[in-house]
Amino acid sequence: MTSQELTDTLGGPDGPTGDARAQLVAMRDWDLADLINSLPLAAAATALRALPPERASTLIDQPSLRRRAAILEQLEPALAARILDGASADERTQILRDMSPHECHRLLPSMKQEARQEAERLLKYPPRTAGGIMTTEFVRLAPTMTVREALAQIRTVARDMESIYACYVLDERGALLGAASLRDLVMADADVLVTEIMRRKPITADVGEPQGQVAIKISKYNLLAVPVLESDSHVVGFVTVDDVIDVMVEEDTERALRMGAVEPGALDEPYMITPLTRMVRKRASWLVVLFLSEMLTATAMSFFEDEIARAVVLALFVPLIISSGGNSGSQAATLVIRAMALGEVRLSDWWRVVRREVLSGLALGLILGTIGFLRIALWTIFTDIYGPHWPLVALTVGVSLVGVVLWGTLSGSTLPLILKRLGADPATSSAPFVATLVDVTGLVIYFSVAWVILRGTVL
Amino acid sequence: MTSQELTDTLGGPDGPTGDARAQLVAMRDWDLADLINSLPLAAAATALRALPPERASTLIDQPSLRRRAAILEQLEPALAARILDGASADERTQILRDMSPHECHRLLPSMKQEARQEAERLLKYPPRTAGGIMTTEFVRLAPTMTVREALAQIRTVARDMESIYACYVLDERGALLGAASLRDLVMADADVLVTEIMRRKPITADVGEPQGQVAIKISKYNLLAVPVLESDSHVVGFVTVDDVIDVMVEEDTERALRMGAVEPGALDEPYMITPLTRMVRKRASWLVVLFLSEMLTATAMSFFEDEIARAVVLALFVPLIISSGGNSGSQAATLVIRAMALGEVRLSDWWRVVRREVLSGLALGLILGTIGFLRIALWTIFTDIYGPHWPLVALTVGVSLVGVVLWGTLSGSTLPLILKRLGADPATSSAPFVATLVDVTGLVIYFSVAWVILRGTVL
Numbered sequence: 001m002t003s004q005e006l007t008d009t010l011g012g013p014d015g016p017t018g019d020a021r022a023q024l025v026a027m028r029d030w031d032l033a034d035l036i037n038s039l040p041l042a043a044a045a046t047a048l049r050a051l052p053p054e055r056a057s058t059l060i061d062q063p064s065l066r067r068r069a070a071i072l073e074q075l076e077p078a079l080a081a082r083i084l085d086g087a088s089a090d091e092r093t094q095i096l097r098d099m100s101p102h103e104c105h106r107l108l109p110s111m112k113q114e115a116r117q118e119a120e121r122l123l124k125y126p127p128r129t130a131g132g133i134m135t136t137e138f139v140r141l142a143p144t145m146t147v148r149e150a151l152a153q154i155r156t157v158a159r160d161m162e163s164i165y166a167c168y169v170l171d172e173r174g175a176l177l178g179a180a181s182l183r184d185l186v187m188a189d190a191d192v193l194v195t196e197i198m199r200r201k202p203i204t205a206d207v208g209e210p211q212g213q214v215a216i217k218i219s220k221y222n223l224l225a226v227p228v229l230e231s232d233s234h235v236v237g238f239v240t241v242d243d244v245i246d247v248m249v250e251e252d253t254e255r256a257l258r259m260g261a262v263e264p265g266a267l268d269e270p271y272m273i274t275p276l277t278r279m280v281r282k283r284a285s286w287l288v289v290l291f292l293s294e295m296l297t298a299t300a301m302s303f304f305e306d307e308i309a310r311a312v313v314l315a316l317f318v319p320l321i322i323s324s325g326g327n328s329g330s331q332a333a334t335l336v337i338r339a340m341a342l343g344e345v346r347l348s349d350w351w352r353v354v355r356r357e358v359l360s361g362l363a364l365g366l367i368l369g370t371i372g373f374l375r376i377a378l379w380t381i382f383t384d385i386y387g388p389h390w391p392l393v394a395l396t397v398g399v400s401l402v403g404v405v406l407w408g409t410l411s412g413s414t415l416p417l418i419l420k421r422l423g424a425d426p427a428t429s430s431a432p433f434v435a436t437l438v439d440v441t442g443l444v445i446y447f448s449v450a451w452v453i454l455r456g457t458v459l
Numbered sequence: 460m461t462s463q464e465l466t467d468t469l470g471g472p473d474g475p476t477g478d479a480r481a482q483l484v485a486m487r488d489w490d491l492a493d494l495i496n497s498l499p500l501a502a503a504a505t506a507l508r509a510l511p512p513e514r515a516s517t518l519i520d521q522p523s524l525r526r527r528a529a530i531l532e533q534l535e536p537a538l539a540a541r542i543l544d545g546a547s548a549d550e551r552t553q554i555l556r557d558m559s560p561h562e563c564h565r566l567l568p569s570m571k572q573e574a575r576q577e578a579e580r581l582l583k584y585p586p587r588t589a590g591g592i593m594t595t596e597f598v599r600l601a602p603t604m605t606v607r608e609a610l611a612q613i614r615t616v617a618r619d620m621e622s623i624y625a626c627y628v629l630d631e632r633g634a635l636l637g638a639a640s641l642r643d644l645v646m647a648d649a650d651v652l653v654t655e656i657m658r659r660k661p662i663t664a665d666v667g668e669p670q671g672q673v674a675i676k677i678s679k680y681n682l683l684a685v686p687v688l689e690s691d692s693h694v695v696g697f698v699t700v701d702d703v704i705d706v707m708v709e710e711d712t713e714r715a716l717r718m719g720a721v722e723p724g725a726l727d728e729p730y731m732i733t734p735l736t737r738m739v740r741k742r743a744s745w746l747v748v749l750f751l752s753e754m755l756t757a758t759a760m761s762f763f764e765d766e767i768a769r770a771v772v773l774a775l776f777v778p779l780i781i782s783s784g785g786n787s788g789s790q791a792a793t794l795v796i797r798a799m800a801l802g803e804v805r806l807s808d809w810w811r812v813v814r815r816e817v818l819s820g821l822a823l824g825l826i827l828g829t830i831g832f833l834r835i836a837l838w839t840i841f842t843d844i845y846g847p848h849w850p851l852v853a854l855t856v857g858v859s860l861v862g863v864v865l866w867g868t869l870s871g872s873t874l875p876l877i878l879k880r881l882g883a884d885p886a887t888s889s890a891p892f893v894a895t896l897v898d899v900t901g902l903v904i905y906f907s908v909a910w911v912i913l914r915g916t917v918l
Contacts, residue, residue, distance in 0.1 A: 182641050219705075242678075297782070316761050335721060
């Protein structure tokens with residue numbers, strides 16, 4: 001059966017044939033996830049129904065499977081609960097979080113007691129924190145164990161565990177004494193105590209720590225896992241390098257979508273099969289918000305209608321002026337956001353940032369202003385479009401560019417700091433603000449400069 | 460000694476005191492990397508000189524240390540070579556790649572023979588490929604070994620290895636038979652053959668495979684490492700999850716910088732200590748390119764100078780029209796680029812993409828066009844700025860918005876496909892093209908629509 005035939009069967013009214021079932025079961029989890037990702041929601045649910053429940057559990061455990069919550073919502077609650085029972089604790093929590101609260105509360109009672117209690121406990125931690133993404137099944141070692149005993153313990157308890165690369169030595173009250181990686185244990189002499197080879201004071205994460213910060217820790221210190229501690233230093237779970245990659249992909253995607261004026265969520269369904277009406281509804285919201293704020297440019301320009309009427313030549317440079325302001329603004333914003341993410345710039349540095357950006361903005365403005373001036377001077381050799389007063393027009397454009405680029409640079413660099421101070425994420429919320437702000441003020445700067453330079457001649 | 464005093468000592472003319480040296484040696488590698496990242500280049504080199512060479516080697520091995528190549532170039536060649544000798548093969552290659560070819564060839568002869576030959580071999584693989592970022596020190600197991608023998612082998616050979624989580628079973632000619640993780644070995648019965656527990660047909664990477672693709676494999680399949688094969692299926696090394704995180708951070712950063720009109724490389728040095736002249740030079744290049752291409756808007760508008768002179772009201776909506784085209788274009792580009800990255804859209808789908816985007820663009824254009832029309836109709840209650848023919852002006856703006864948004868959507872969605880076809884990376888090269896293209900054509904659409912609707916009345 002070809003992939004297309006398989007897809008057709010799953011989407012068809014009769015459901016999958018025995019052949020199709022066998023073929024689904026024979027596929028590797030990730031290939032199966034890819035196939036299901038390309039299906040409409042109803043067919044995806046049919047595919048899950050066609051699998052033995054244990055297999056459906058390992059499939060639903062794959063973060064590369066998209067729309068996991070939505071697919072389970074399509075299934076009968078008893079089946080969905082059974083599939084969730086078999087998933088790992090961290091993925092299960094993730095999926096339940098993505099469901100509507102109503103659906104989540106409908107499923108929980110059908111789940112096995114153990115899985116349900118675990119889920120209820122984990123759901124209490126806020127999403128996007130260490131507690132919200134952690135795995136709770138880890139190997140607990142006692143400080144009295146030898147390396148040999150520790151390895152035996154791992155063999156006994158770790159059969160079903162997602163990762164045994166994180167082994168933590170805990171005292172009798174559950175407080176963290178140290179961490180021993182599987183590598184440390186394998187390389188060590190079997191008769192020494194684990195306390196002799198464990199790493200004391202390992203890097204840890206607080207249960208309420210934002211997931212992005214945990215990701216930075218793991219990637220910066222090249223770790224495989226970080227233990228997650230409650231405030232009383234009890235270990236409640238750990239976050240693995242896999243979780244971190246998922247977090248990075250997720251945050252990177254959201255940032256890219258927001259920068260491109262796309263509401264995260266617009267791509268929950270595959271691009272090709274999302275019904276057009278839903279696609280348009282999801283895309284319209286951001287475009288309308290940006291459109292409404294850009295309307296301010298029409299208001300700003302209406303104040304200068306008389307000037308434009310007297311010197312139409314001014315209108316010609318409006319797009320050039322505002323795009324230069326926008327580009328220099330987004331450049332400065334990108335640099336400052338990145339420097340903040342790297343910890344090179346802190347809120348308290350705002351005055352030093354302003355000083356640097358005033359000087360950079362002036363220099364960049366002078367460069368663009370000079371090019372603009374020369375461009376107009378050069379064009380007058382071939383055309384008299386700029387009139388007899390072209391030197392004044394060129395001067396107006398040049399000086400405006402200095403002002404607009406300086407202002408764009410300054411607002412682009414300080415807005416991220418202001419947004420951070422207000423508690424917003426500068427990386428995702430700066431772009432549209434900077435654009436509108438710089439467009440409107442750029443027009444005001446341009447026409448004010450024109451008014452000063454051209455009064456009595458062109459104006 | 461406070462961190463500030465330490466920094467001052469390192470930057471001072473006398474070099475670090477004994478106290479300062481002791482304090483540097485006592486720091487954890489990553490804290491030391493953070494400190495050195497905040498120093499000017501000369502002081503960073505002084506700090507490295509103050510460390511024992513073996514310690515400098517472990518420090519230079521940290522990818523979180525920035526400007527590694529530049530710092531080593533500041534050192535005497537013999538010392539730099541000695542520090543590189545002690546680094547791991549993959550990081551060493553990375554650093555040598557970042558050096559100028561001249562400097563690289565000056566260092567290689569001073570390096571130890573083994574490290575030099577290894578480096579020369581790895582430098583032959585293109586950068587940003589599996590071969591270019593792989594580690595070559597891995598545990599080789601024979602198919603005749605038992606699990607017990609395999610673990611003994613690991614204990615013997617793996618003392619200095621970066622990672623022992625990747626163990627590969629090779630036949631006598633070096634071809635890959637299977638992979639056994641440390642977890643598999645620890646969990647298995649000690650007396651069975653490794654061939655019984657190894658994973659046959661593990662996911663592998665080709666030596667020439669782009670690093671981004673290897674990163675996707677590792678993150679999608681939740682792997683700790685991927686073996687890298689030469690074309691004859693010999694294992695030559697492996698890429699770890701750590702390498703992948705570094706690749707993801709690097710590519711994410713470059714993309715964000717390019718989208719923000721920043722040349723990657725502008726932030727090689729910390730934002731706060733880069734000399735202003737260098738900062739301005741690096742920032743100017745992209746701004747000038749964008750400025751020169753945006754000059755086309757002035758040329759485009761000059762063709763419509765007469766229309767603007769007769770109907771100044773047209774000029775008022777120019778920024779609104781071009782920003783709407785730009786926003787819808789970048790939205791469509793973001794969606795298509797993301798769908799391509801996920802494998803949902805292929806080049807051969809171009810016609811289906813066009814069909815979808817024509818319909819989406821029309822719908823989005825109608826939404827914005829209606830809002831634009833209503834805005835002008837509403838304003839005329841309070842002001843007569845739009846003149847007696849305001850319904851025609853409103854119609855012009857509304858119809859133009861439909862055209863501009865449709866065109867923006869269409870070019871934004873197809874340009875990534877075209878760039879991909881031409882072999883360019885659509886994610887990084889689309890943004891500035893879309894902006895200029897949509898700005899210029901948006902103006903042409905707007906004034907053409909105006910000419911048709913307003914001829915005989917306002918025009």
